[in-house]
Amino acid sequence: MAAVNRADALEGIVHTISTRFVGTSDLDRAIDDTLAEIGHATGADRAYLFLLRLDDSTLLDNTHEWCREGVEAQMEQLQRLPRDLFPWWMGEMERGASIHIASLDDLPPEAAAEKELFEAQDIRSLAAFPVQIQDGLGGFIGLDDVSEADPWTGRDIELLYVVAQILGRALSLERLRRERDRMAGVALAEAKRMEAIALLASGAAHDLNNLLTVVENYADLLQSQLVDPAQRRDIGEILDASQHASDLTRLLLGFGRRAGGRPVADTRDALDAVTRLLRRVLPPEIQLEVDCADDLPSVALDRGSLDQIILNLTLNAREAIEGPGVIRWSCAVVSSAPGTQRAGPWIRVAIDDDGEGMSEETLARVFEPLFTTKTSGTGLGLAMVRDIVDRNRGRMEVSSTLGAGSTFAVYLPTTVARPGPERAEASTPRARGERVLLVEDDRSVRVVISRVLEAHGWSVSAVATLREGLAALEADGFDLVMTDLELPDGDGLQMAERAGARSVPVVVVSGHRSDGSLQRLSVHRGYRVVRKPFHRRELLAAAHDALR
Structure with missing residues (x-):
């Protein structure tokens, strides 16, 4: 019992x-x-x-x-x-x-x-x-x-x-x-760290863009005054170096952000730009071989997203290689992509390495956030790539053989992109004394913009703060307001909005905001937008376009 x-x-x-x-x-x-x-x-x-x-x-x-x-x-x-x-x-x-x-x-x-x-x-x-x-x-x-x-x-x-x-x-x-909970805590800590890094990188990019604006425009003004071919070539080298530095600041500005903006119009040019940067950061014992078609169509994602895909995949390949090795890129137009019946053309970007490769277990988890086989890795790089590709309706393939390397292939949808502002030829029309109120806190940038505008027939009144700009707008009549968005005593959008309320055309200048936010200012508010560092002809074209 x-x-x-x-x-x-x-x-x-x-x-x-x-x-x-x-x-x-x-x-x-x-x-x-x-x-x-x-x-x-x-x-x-x-x-x-x-x-x-x-x-x-x-x-x-x-x-x-x-x-x-x-x-x-x-x-x-x-x-x-x-x-x-x-x-x-x-x-x-x-x-x-x-x-x-x-x-x-x-x-x-x-x-x-x-x-x-x-x-x-x-x-x-x-x-x-x-x-x-x-x-x-x-x-x-x-x-x-x-x-x-x-x-x-x-x-x-x-x-x-x-x-x-x-x-x-x-x-x-x-x-x-x-x-x-631990992973969520790690992800939150990593997000905060990335936010801090992004803020630091963004601030550095803003300062560098101001400096590059000064360097590029003074070099361009000087080149326009020179006759000697050798001297013009020397100035051309300065301008090329300035463009390379501009590529670097654009990547700094996009670091840690979800990129957003207009589709890449010149895909080959974008890939060439990120290639130049990677050749500088890869160790000398690792070769970078690139085989890209010349006639690549526009891709249906923004420049920052394309940069992040290429950078993360290439740096991941670098981490997989112990000692000397080779990373190979190939870029081509294909008619289809895996896992979808959507019609092409697609751009296939493949990055392969001759590193250590992955086991089947690692391959199955390679895109998991926070999963990493590296002692110093965060496990976020490939997850970020997958997220960007998925958000832009692309496709990915990965194959790997343990001891023989890995291949990551990204299929990017193409589109007919509206090209950004192109540099005008030397025949940019001159102004006829129209008055411009320039609000720019950086003295060197303020001086070079004033000089460029005045050299082409504009009458410029330049101030350094939002308060001074608002006071000048109230006191006098202007044909155009050109304002930086980052001012020491407020947001330059206040300046733009006050000018818009008085029916004064606006050109906004920024070396800090993302491509997406600048595009929204252009599309939704009708402002002309110039991103630092800019060529003087871009600045003049935006100013003339705003008056139309």
């Missing part, structure tokens, strides 16, 4: 804990309550849970314990126990078997080490059940008796095994929750 009552009690416990662990906010208490109920129902003197340590699976900790009144607790002494201290016991647990020892004399000869330990604790009978956590042995729950040998029945053992399974599922869910 006692055995029947014990089995009924255990069945009730199984039913109770099946719901107890669902959504519990205090798993430790739920485990303690369960061990106490098991101990009372079975007549045991102790019920306990041992778990393998997460930081070292060769060690066991007694994490939870219930003891009948008058029975000495053992948990504090049972920490960081080497699992090889119990070879027979742990072997049984590893193969998923229950252990039921009605008497220590029933232990097999290979359990001599365990028998010695149990005798030292005055244990007379015991039972243990493996706890599976996330598809592997996580530990075990156990019962023991120090007062008398308990005749637990086969039904008791079956029900206790079920209890261990339920507990294992609860612990698995808890570990998954903690890992999810």
Whole structure:
């Protein structure tokens, strides 16, 4: 009769804990309550849970314990126990078997080490059940008796095994929750770090753009005055270097941001620009080979997104190469893309390396955020690439052979893009004395813009702050307002909006805002937009266009 009552009690416990662990906010208490109920129902003197340590699976900790009144607790002494201290016991647990020892004399000869330990604790009978956590042995729950040998029945053992399974599922869910929270914390910390870096990079890009604006426009003015071909070529070298530096600041400005803007009109030119930069950052022992078609159509994503795709894939290839190696690009127009029936043409950009390659397990997880095989990696680069490609309705393929390298292929949809402002020829029309209010806080930029405009027939009044600009606009009449967006005492948009309210055309100048935000100013507010660093002919074309 006692055995029947014990089995009924255990069945009730199984039913109770099946719901107890669902959504519990205090798993430790739920485990303690369960061990106490098991101990009372079975007549045991102790019920306990041992778990393998997460930081070292060769060690066991007694994490939870219930003891009948008058029975000495053992948990504090049972920490960081080497699992090889119990070879027979742990072997049984590893193969998923229950252990039921009605008497220590029933232990097999290979359990001599365990028998010695149990005798030292005055244990007379015991039972243990493996706890599976996330598809592997996580530990075990156990019962023991120090007062008398308990005749637990086969039904008791079956029900206790079920209890261990339920507990294992609860612990698995808890570990998954903690890992999810940890990853979310890592992602949040990384996002904050990236935000700080992006802010720093953006500020640096703004300052560099101001300097490049001055260098490029003074060099251009000087070149227009020279006759000697050799001197003009020298100035041309300065202008080329300025353009390369401009490419770098554009990448700095886009760093850490979700890019957005008009589609890339000249795909080959964009790829050439990022190639020049990568040749400077790749170590000398790694060769970069590029094979791109000349007549690439426009791609249906913005310049910043294209740059991020190429940069992240190339730098990922660099990390895969130990010592000397080769990274190869190929760019071509293809008629179809994998996984879609959307008609082409598509641009296929393939980047392959002769690095270490990836195993099938790594390949299956390569685009997971925060997954990385590098000791110093963030696990965000390839995830960012996948996100950009997916948002722009592109496709990706990846193949890899362990020890032989990897190939990442990106398929980008094409479009008919509206080209950006092109540099006008030297025949840019001259102004006829129209008055321009220039609001620019950087003195050097203010001076060079004033000089360019005045050299082409404009009358310029230049101020350095928003307050001065608003006061000048109220005091006098102007045909055009040209304002920087980043002013020391406010947002240049206030200047633009006040001018618009007076029906004065506006040209906004910025070396700080993203392509997407500048495009919205152009499309939705009708402002002419000039991005720093600019060529003087771009500035003059925008000014004349605004007056039309």
